[in-house]
Amino acid sequence: MQAESLTHLQPMLQWRYAVRRFSDEIVSDTKLNQVLKDTRLSPSSYGLQPYKLLVIKNREIKDKLVEASYGQEKITLNSHLLVLAADMSPITEMVEQYVLRYSLHNDLIGKKLNAMKQTMLSSVAKFDKPTQYQWASEQAYIALSTLLLSAASLKVDACPVGGIDKDKFDQILELDKFRLKTVIACPIGYRHPLDHVAHANKVRKPIEDLVIKVD
Numbered sequence: 001m002q003a004e005s006l007t008h009l010q011p012m013l014q015w016r017y018a019v020r021r022f023s024d025e026i027v028s029d030t031k032l033n034q035v036l037k038d039t040r041l042s043p044s045s046y047g048l049q050p051y052k053l054l055v056i057k058n059r060e061i062k063d064k065l066v067e068a069s070y071g072q073e074k075i076t077l078n079s080h081l082l083v084l085a086a087d088m089s090p091i092t093e094m095v096e097q098y099v100l101r102y103s104l105h106n107d108l109i110g111k112k113l114n115a116m117k118q119t120m121l122s123s124v125a126k127f128d129k130p131t132q133y134q135w136a137s138e139q140a141y142i143a144l145s146t147l148l149l150s151a152a153s154l155k156v157d158a159c160p161v162g163g164i165d166k167d168k169f170d171q172i173l174e175l176d177k178f179r180l181k182t183v184i185a186c187p188i189g190y191r192h193p194l195d196h197v198a199h200a201n202k203v204r205k206p207i208e209d210l211v212i213k214v215d
């Protein structure tokens with residue numbers, strides 16, 4: 001018998017798994033929108049959210065993306081294909097927009113607001129493009145984690161898919177035009193009754209191998 005959990009997360013984390021085969025069932029707009037709204041609340045470095053989330057329904061485009069995914073059929077056979085992409089626009093622009101948004105939602109004006117802006121600029125604005133991609137990807141992965149949990153809480157299935165040709169994804173989705181670069185794909189939908197991994201047991205390191213306690 002499993003020990004009782006103090007959080008509501010354990011049952012969801014046990015229920016979810018990386019689905020390899022989705023059924024034809026479509027995720028409702030209500031559920032999809034909830035997942036997107038939850039993902040929006042993910043924490044990120046300075047709150048800059050340097051990524052976008054593409055929601056792809058178009059079957060022709062999804063079919064093309066399978067060819068850029070080493071033949072992983074789940075990239076096209078799903079309800080919606082979500083793709084997290086790093087925002088490669090100038091970080092100074094992101095900071096400007098953030099500071100503006102911040103001032104609309106919080107009472108911070110004048111010198112203090114400017115000081116906050118300068119702190120942000122002095123640390124992230126100097127990134128070169130590869131560092132920006134790395135940094136933005138780290139933030140996108142945090143969003144992915146929220147997305148997976150939100151989906152699980154709604155009994156919506158998902159599979160993070162990192163085994164893709166990101167450059168080909170960028171080309172097919174014409175992401176350059178939007179100053180974006182692919183980070184990871186995540187189809188969502190509902191598990192197929194014949195999904196071969198549906199009943200596999202979870203394989204994780206024992207907690208003692210994972211955690212180092214420094215008392």
Ligand SMILES: Cc1cc2nc3c(=O)[nH]c(=O)nc-3n(C[C@H](O)[C@H](O)[C@H](O)COP(=O)(O)O)c2cc1C
Nearest residue numbers: 016017018019020072159160161162163164184202
């Ligand atoms: C960043 C990342 C990339 C992954 N890429 C793939 C992939 O390309 N194809 C796939 O079938 N599963 C992929 N997975 C799913 C993992 O194999 C799966 O999460 C892991 O084996 C643990 O199993 P579980 O999620 O079913 O508990 C990926 C997972 C993560 C987090």
